[in-house]
Amino acid sequence: MKNRLRVLRAERGWSQADLAQRLEVSRQSVNAIETGKFDPSLPLAFKLARLFESSIEAIFCDEN
Amino acid sequence: MERRLIADCKTNNPAVWRFTRRFIVLSLLYGALSGLSTYGLLLWHPTGIVIWLLAILPALPIAGAVLLTARYMAEEKDEFQSAVLVQSLLGGIGATLVVIIVWGFLENYAHFRRLDILMIWPLYLAFVGISYGLVKARYK
Numbered sequence: 001m002k003n004r005l006r007v008l009r010a011e012r013g014w015s016q017a018d019l020a021q022r023l024e025v026s027r028q029s030v031n032a033i034e035t036g037k038f039d040p041s042l043p044l045a046f047k048l049a050r051l052f053e054s055s056i057e058a059i060f061c062d063e064n
Numbered sequence: 065m066e067r068r069l070i071a072d073c074k075t076n077n078p079a080v081w082r083f084t085r086r087f088i089v090l091s092l093l094y095g096a097l098s099g100l101s102t103y104g105l106l107l108w109h110p111t112g113i114v115i116w117l118l119a120i121l122p123a124l125p126i127a128g129a130v131l132l133t134a135r136y137m138a139e140e141k142d143e144f145q146s147a148v149l150v151q152s153l154l155g156g157i158g159a160t161l162v163v164i165i166v167w168g169f170l171e172n173y174a175h176f177r178r179l180d181i182l183m184i185w186p187l188y189l190a191f192v193g194i195s196y197g198l199v200k201a202r203y204k
């Protein structure tokens with residue numbers, strides 16, 4: 001699923017490792033989500049939304 | 065750069081560390097119990113239920129390894145790592161089943177040598193390992 005994670009992360013000057021630490025997941029997880037290869041669960045998507053003070057729809061793009 | 069590479073290769077995931085530590089203990093136990101079982105059966109010439117008990121001893125750590133995997137899945141908080149493991153296990157199970165079934169038909173119809181059932185576990189571990197590498201490469 002396409003998303004704006006890389007942009008949001010860059011805006012805050014966070015590395016993938018920084019974001020991973022904040023989400024309490026591995027850096028590989030952040031990379032897989034960012035590249036659209038892995039779709040996060042709803043709880044993790046909500047966690048991302050809270051972290052970026054945004055909505056899930058503003059981070060992830062529904063391709064359908 | 066070097067520190068970054070080392071950080072990428074190492075894991076600070078506590079669930080992975082616990083799983084690795086427990087798996088090593090079970091592997092050592094498997095080796096010890098296999099030796100005990102083999103020598104016990106050869107040297108002591110047991111009878112009755114003792115033969116059964118000695119024979120199944122090495123299988124206990126393998127059953128433990130299966131339970132250990134289930135425990136790891138319950139302890140793993142990183143859903144991506146869980147997904148990678150599940151896909152690797154499915155790949156390993158699938159490949160092992162296919163190889164065994166193909167070999168079974170070859171035994172029946174092409175007179176291939178009988179496959180030792182004890183080979184299934186190392187075969188499964190090898191396929192899970194290969195599958196894990198392929199799954200990880202897919203997400204890079």
